[in-house]
Amino acid sequence: MTDRIRDYLRARRDLGRDEGPVMVLDLEVVRENFSQFARALPDTRVFYAVKANPAPEVLRLLAEMGSCFDTASVAEIEMALAAGATADRVSFGNTIKKERDVVRALKLGIRLFAVDCQVEVEKIVRAIEAAGVEAADVQVFCRILCDGAGADWPLSRKFGCEPEMAVNVLEHAHRNGLNAYGVSFHVGSQQANTEAWDGALASASMIFQECALRGIGLSMVNLGGGFPTKYLKAVPGVESYGDAIFRALTKHFGNRIPETIIEPGRGMVGNAGLIEAEVVLVSKKSEAEDEVRWVYLDIGKFGGLAETMDESIRYAIRTDHDEDRMSPCVVAGPTCDSVDVLYEKNHYPLPVSLSIGDKVWIEGAGAYTTTYAAVAFNGFPPLEQIVI
Amino acid sequence: MTDRIRDYLRARRDLGRDEGPVMVLDLEVVRENFSQFARALPDTRVFYAVKANPAPEVLRLLAEMGSCFDTASVAEIEMALAAGATADRVSFGNTIKKERDVVRALKLGIRLFAVDCQVEVEKIVRAIEAAGVEAADVQVFCRILCDGAGADWPLSRKFGCEPEMAVNVLEHAHRNGLNAYGVSFHVGSQQANTEAWDGALASASMIFQECALRGIGLSMVNLGGGFPTKYLKAVPGVESYGDAIFRALTKHFGNRIPETIIEPGRGMVGNAGLIEAEVVLVSKKSEAEDEVRWVYLDIGKFGGLAETMDESIRYAIRTDHDEDRMSPCVVAGPTCDSVDVLYEKNHYPLPVSLSIGDKVWIEGAGAYTTTYAAVAFNGFPPLEQIVI
Numbered sequence: 201m202t203d204r205i206r207d208y209l210r211a212r213r214d215l216g217r218d219e220g221p222v223m224v225l226d227l228e229v230v231r232e233n234f235s236q237f238a239r240a241l242p243d244t245r246v247f248y249a250v251k252a253n254p255a256p257e258v259l260r261l262l263a264e265m266g267s268c269f270d271t272a273s274v275a276e277i278e279m280a281l282a283a284g285a286t287a288d289r290v291s292f293g294n295t296i297k298k299e300r301d302v303v304r305a306l307k308l309g310i311r312l313f314a315v316d317c318q319v320e321v322e323k324i325v326r327a328i329e330a331a332g333v334e335a336a337d338v339q340v341f342c343r344i345l346c347d348g349a350g351a352d353w354p355l356s357r358k359f360g361c362e363p364e365m366a367v368n369v370l371e372h373a374h375r376n377g378l379n380a381y382g383v384s385f386h387v388g389s390q391q392a393n394t395e396a397w398d399g400a401l402a403s404a405s406m407i408f409q410e411c412a413l414r415g416i417g418l419s420m421v422n423l424g425g426g427f428p429t430k431y432l433k434a435v436p437g438v439e440s441y442g443d444a445i446f447r448a449l450t451k452h453f454g455n456r457i458p459e460t461i462i463e464p465g466r467g468m469v470g471n472a473g474l475i476e477a478e479v480v481l482v483s484k485k486s487e488a489e490d491e492v493r494w495v496y497l498d499i500g501k502f503g504g505l506a507e508t509m510d511e512s513i514r515y516a517i518r519t520d521h522d523e524d525r526m527s528p529c530v531v532a533g534p535t536c537d538s539v540d541v542l543y544e545k546n547h548y549p550l551p552v553s554l555s556i557g558d559k560v561w562i563e564g565a566g567a568y569t570t571t572y573a574a575v576a577f578n579g580f581p582p583l584e585q586i587v588i
Numbered sequence: 589m590t591d592r593i594r595d596y597l598r599a600r601r602d603l604g605r606d607e608g609p610v611m612v613l614d615l616e617v618v619r620e621n622f623s624q625f626a627r628a629l630p631d632t633r634v635f636y637a638v639k640a641n642p643a644p645e646v647l648r649l650l651a652e653m654g655s656c657f658d659t660a661s662v663a664e665i666e667m668a669l670a671a672g673a674t675a676d677r678v679s680f681g682n683t684i685k686k687e688r689d690v691v692r693a694l695k696l697g698i699r700l701f702a703v704d705c706q707v708e709v710e711k712i713v714r715a716i717e718a719a720g721v722e723a724a725d726v727q728v729f730c731r732i733l734c735d736g737a738g739a740d741w742p743l744s745r746k747f748g749c750e751p752e753m754a755v756n757v758l759e760h761a762h763r764n765g766l767n768a769y770g771v772s773f774h775v776g777s778q779q780a781n782t783e784a785w786d787g788a789l790a791s792a793s794m795i796f797q798e799c800a801l802r803g804i805g806l807s808m809v810n811l812g813g814g815f816p817t818k819y820l821k822a823v824p825g826v827e828s829y830g831d832a833i834f835r836a837l838t839k840h841f842g843n844r845i846p847e848t849i850i851e852p853g854r855g856m857v858g859n860a861g862l863i864e865a866e867v868v869l870v871s872k873k874s875e876a877e878d879e880v881r882w883v884y885l886d887i888g889k890f891g892g893l894a895e896t897m898d899e900s901i902r903y904a905i906r907t908d909h910d911e912d913r914m915s916p917c918v919v920a921g922p923t924c925d926s927v928d929v930l931y932e933k934n935h936y937p938l939p940v941s942l943s944i945g946d947k948v949w950i951e952g953a954g955a956y957t958t959t960y961a962a963v964a965f966n967g968f969p970p971l972e973q974i975v976i
Binding site: 219249250251254271272273274275276279293294295296297298299300316317319320323345356357358359360361362364365368389478480481482483484485486487494496498502506509530532534535536537538539540541544556557570571572573574575576577578579580581582 | 607637638639642659660661662663664667681682683684685686687688704705707708711733744745746747748749750752753756777866868869870871872873874875882884886890894897918920922923924925926927928929932944945958959960961962963964965966967968969970
């Protein structure tokens with residue numbers, strides 16, 4: 201918890217406005233995170249993954265600092281532009297796009313697109329015609345599959361294709377007059393292994409060589425996201441990632457290191473946000489001595505903590521009683537939904553003195569919380585966000 | 589798909605307004621479902637579980653037809669009252685309540701509350717004092733645990749306590765001047781076994797007897813929800829559930845059958861709703877002959893299909909090509925989130941001729957879709973609902 205967040209929450213409480221969970225996000229932390237990425241990877245352009253937290257204040261700050269933006273939809277493109285980014289600093293990074301959304305993006309000036317198959321290339325070709333844009337001005341990069349070993353949240357095979365296929369996809373783009381620009385991959389969310397980029401960079405290098413043999417000069421590698429934020433476990437610093445990535449680039453590309461991009465989301469805003477929530481109930485399921493306590497909070501899976509799914513993300517939960525004796529608990533949310541349980545397979549230690557009405561503070565909650573919240577499940581409003 | 593839904597969707601398309609997924613809900617189906625519950629369980633009061641679909645049109649129809657309402661929050665209580673239900677027809681069925689929300693509910697006239705532990709009883713006692721209400725007018729029922737065998741979505745241990753403990757919870761309510769009214773349980777969502785109520789009713793009967801020995805006359809059993817809607821698999825009709833429940837009641841309570849309540853949610857609105865969505869992309873991950881197709885829709889886990897979590901609910905997905913040859917697919921949503929995959933462990937058969945831009949129709953989507961949708965994840969708007 202930063203001093204600025206602590207002061208804000210104190211003032212809120214003094215005003216008696218502390219009902220309902222709230223996420224408070226400290227822009228100074230975002231500023232520091234951006235600077236760290238810029239320092240750790242000085243030759244790499246930063247494309248902030250808007251989906252992690254699209255708060256206008258965050259986007260404006262990052263636009264001012266020179267960040268570019270990775271977007272998932274036309275709505276996110278519009279948010280990035282509204283925050284002051286020029287269109288040449290925005291990529292449409294979703295490999296799953298409606299053709300009419302590609303047309304809209306082109307009309308908004310976007311020229312950088314992700315693809316992972318030939319039919320997606322064809323959509324872009326048709327959209328270019330519809331939008332009346334010069335094909336050669338449009339850059340596409342092909343996403344490849346990556347195993348995600350070492351990540352807290354390894355990605356499924358949803359995005360990307362096998363490297364061998366990527367060569368054909370890029371050739372297809374090239375033959376259709378597009379600028380076959382490069383390769384992207386994602387090493388898995390909350391990636392704790394700084395060496396995780398090595399294998400994917402080997403594949404990228406192979407694709408560069410194969411494309412060169414076919415007369416296509418690729419120039420860019422999009423290194424994706426995966427940079428972790430600190431939850432309960434310590435994670436390596438951004439510099440370690442920068443060093444390891446630079447070593448891997450040199451190893452696989454020698455002295456012809458390509459242009460690079462990173463797409464941090466969680467790593468940019470995760471540790472900037474803190475959720476203040478409240479204990480609604482502490483109870484047991486039977487009167488047996490050794491029965492585990494259930495601690496119910498006024499926030500759960502549907503109120504912003506969706507990433508506790510399968511207990512993947514283990515947030516640090518702080519209380520005013522953390523000096524007291526701890527005992528393992530099941531932690532659950534407030535809805536009438538039985539899957540709205542945060543930690544049950546692995547019990548969560550909380551103070552034995554924790555009681556109904558106590559506040560708790562959930563750290564590292566700046567990313568993937570507010571936008572994941574359900575519209576109004578059980579009548580509960582979505583998570584409120586305050587940016588300071 | 590009902591004729592009314594078909595006509596509506598055709599008109600929408602003719603107007604060129606068919607962009608983006610939409611859920612269309614036919615009130616005539618809800619009307620028929622309510623009548624079926626009333627016929628199948630003629631001596632049971634129906635408390636519609638508002639969380640399944642709180643559309644004002646649904647609540648108004650059910651209020652007119654004489655339904656009562658099971659609510660999870662003060663907001664849902666207010667919706668039920670706004671729809672025309674009187675306060676005596678509304679229960680606050682969430683066992684996890686903030687004390688100030690209990691006060692608010694009491695002030696709105698609510699007198700029926702769920703609990704599953706002594707501290708929750710104590711909250712109600714304090715709230716009664718704060719609200720200036722007569723304790724004896726306030727009815728509480730204690731929820732007990734139930735194993736949920738036979739349910740597509742067996743509930744966790746989140747709600748309820750062991751039956752032995754329930755006796756003490758009810759006695760605690762009684763000693764504090766409340767009306768210890770009865771027992772509730774939930775046999776698990778989408779329960780396919782009509783006999784599933786038997787075991788829980790045995791426990792309920794034991795609690796009635798034990799309370800009677802302590803001088804407390806319970807009068808109500810809340811049989812909960814669990815009544816299924818038809819997805820891909822056929823499910824028994826409501827009458828079969830009515831018959832089986834009546835047999836189990838007679839078996840365990842003899843000729844002293846208590847007052848009963850049911851809380852259908854999915855069973856009331858599930859089959860009334862249909863989602864129209866669009867195929868955004870059909871692709872493969874490699875060029876191998878036997879590679880499985882990935883079909884990406886413009887709706888996914890974060891756009892309303894949250895119940896595909898762990899592939900629990902397998903929706904019927906219809907297309908205009910269902911006469912063609914089928915082949916197994918992975919089905920995924922449109923967001924840049926790798927967990928936004930609907931069916932992957934168990935491939936879903938879809939027509940080989942299904943292509944980008946085709947419409948698909950997802951049946952049984954009237955319950956737990958619109959309210960589960962995320963606020964704006966990836967910039968995508970929440971699922972639109974049209975009630976006809």
